[in-house]
Amino acid sequence: MARFQIFVTYKKGIFDPPGATAERALVSLGYDEVSSVKIGTFIELEVEDGTPEARIAEMCDRLLANPVIQDYRIELVGEA
Amino acid sequence: MARFQIFVTYKKGIFDPPGATAERALVSLGYDEVSSVKIGTFIELEVEDGTPEARIAEMCDRLLANPVIQDYRIELVGEA
Known part of the structure; x- marks a missing residue:
């Protein structure tokens, strides 16, 4: 396995509504030290051993991310 | 800065609806090698230099995560 x-994060220049909302909310809760909040998606995927990263990128392009407005970064964490 | x-991830044993949906969708798209998908939140936060991690944990408990059903892990990426 x-x-x-x-x-998954929004591309530079694309508006990030949840991030903007959280940023405003934190500041109004008194966390004035906050200057930027960006909110994306964190996906943990378990696949069969030997699945190439290109296959994961294909899953991202087709379903897990929206390549029009989002970037994604894939990391192999371990095989076991 | x-x-x-x-x-932010769901605690062990808590049902993860977006993850379960993505898992089913990937398998029906033909990605049979997928055995588990978990979907959480990835937050990038910029704060004033010297903000202690305990302060970030407080923001998570109060707003950024739901500590009843979610766990979170905080990493200091850099100061500049």
């Missing part, structure tokens, strides 16, 4: 972690 | 990354 191979484990991958995927980090 | 200090940068933190926060990884």
Whole structure:
């Protein structure tokens, strides 16, 4: 079993509504030290051993991310 | 400016609806090698230099995560 972690974030310049909302909320709760909040998706995937990273990227492009407005980064965490 | 990354995941035993949906969808798209998908939140936070990690944990408990059903992991990425 191979484990991958995927980090999905909005592309630069694309508005991030949950991040903007959390940022405003934190500041109004008194956390004035906060200057930026960006909120994306953290995916943990278990697949068969030997699955190539290109196959994971295909899953991201087709289902797990929206390649029009989002970037993603894939990391192989371990095989066991 | 200090940068933190926060990884929010469902606690063990708590049902993860987006993960379960993505898992089923991937298998029906033909990705039979997928055995588990878990979907959480990936947060990138910029705060003033010297903000202690305990302060970030407080933000997670109060707003960024739901400590009843979710765990979170905080990582200091860099100060600049």
